[in-house]
Amino acid sequence: MTRLFNDPAAFADEALEGFAAAHRRWVRPVTGGVVRATATPAGQVAVVIGGGSGHYPAFSGLVGRGLAHGAAVGNVFASPSAQQIRSVARAAHGGAGVLLMYGNYAGDVLHFGQAAERLAADGIDARTFAVADDISSAGPGESAKRRGIAGDLPVFKAAAAAAEQGRPLDEVLRAAGRAGARTRSFGIAFSGCTLPGADHPLFTVPEARMAVGLGIHGEPGIGEEDLPTADEAARLLVGTLLKELPEDVPGPAGQRAAVVLNGLGSVKYEELFVVYRKVAALLDEAGVEIVDPEVGELVTSFDMAGVSLTLTWLDEGLEELWRAPADTPAYRKGALDAVEPDSAVLPETAVAPENALLQDTAVPPDTAVPPASDASRHAARAVLAALDAVAGVVEAHADELGRIDAVAGDGDHGIGMLRGSTAAREAAADAHERGAGAGTVLTRAADAWADRAGGTSGALWGTVLRSLGTALGDQDTPDAARVTAGVTDASAAVRRLGGAEVGDKTMVDVLVPFADALAAATAEGLPLAEAWDRAATAATDAAAATARLLPRLGRARPHAEKSLGTPDAGAHSLALITRAVHGALLDHPHDHH
16 A cells, blocks of 8 residues: 555645656656756657656656656546646647657546647647557457557657657657557556555455456456466466567567566566566567567556566567667666756756646736626626535545446546545636636636546536536626526537547436436426426436446446446536535525526
């Protein structure tokens, strides 16, 4: 378990602060993460990687010459927000564009995609690439659904080395694509990990058994087998990966491969070396020539006891990129000339700013509020009361939401919702004090929720609140029709952004019937509070019904059967919130119509 921490909610911030203070020769802290201590050379593509905390040395430990130019670091097991990613990318940009790279998880895909759009609006050419190397998480025909695990390293390395050579952005992206298409990983685990502040692991493995096909966020494996010897573990890892070769690799014999044997947190180096001796022998028997193998902790999952094997099948171009020198806090290869940190960007006393993951000094928030009518400012009181109710019900149920999420996911839904709803309430209160109208109060809350929560739910809840804010605006009195239009827009926007539909066992299974019921009730002429009451009842019923569904998207998808009988955490939290908001509407009957 994680033993040394202060406030669990501050763990990621404090870890990043300490990391940056300990590695000033390589990195400097910026809002949202770290960048190289030396500025990106003019005309060089910047490779910015990122993901949640809890995986060190991924992601911050891989920043340095020959590897990443910057890393955006989210909270524990939660993707960084679009604003964090944008901030790091702006700090790393050298004038030739930015390639954003991350593991293939829904939250990362959403936030890095949004960051690329915002960077484009800033005039920075930005592309995205998701690493999807975990063969246990989807079949060969659905490789785009695969998770990114320890294959992050060779794929990041290929793109970064191409950037270091001065290649243009399109070619750097092409190198990432080539490496990604030729990288496969497979893992096993003997125990789950325990998050800071938690008193039990996210999953357990029975005595004398092992989990097969695990993720790196505390997700349970896709199966169980008897506990192997080291040699048996090596045979399972190598045999599984040799069964699925890239399409353009006819067979293992005569091939050259980069090999990464990765410890996930509690399997120590001597154990890894015992396994690797057999891995090397088995690959040699298969006719595979190993190139610059890496054995150690490279992509971890807190204290998970597990190991994964990654093979990247090399061609001449990929081998050149894999063997290129690199110098980062946690990964070094070859030799590079010594370069002093830029004094212009790295004062001797540099430390990470307080709450480094949350602020954005590169893009200061606009605290001024746009003009609003008296009616809209009055209605903003009801909006603020509703957001108070949201934060209150989430706080009351945070532990329950985490337990539901841990059945087949990573168990962070409760803490993510708590961070997001609390930040939204604070931002809304600040905007209200400044005289904002209802629309601006909601959009400020939306940005705060997305930025503080990170992860998939952060992006989607930011979208929900922004849709409502846009519909209400700052001039007109919010009435049932406007609120209903905002909820309908939110339903469509969440489906568009997240890609889920009814039946996928997500929050969409509640949001769509809630929006439909609200629209039907307001069309009958019911006042907003009565219409919302009817819709909230539909939401509660829909959330309970998700217990009968199998997930088709997200981290729970590879463990679909485990979640049968348990409602979806995102659907359940949305239903709780709709009922809490109804209470706020009853308490403020004169602030809406």
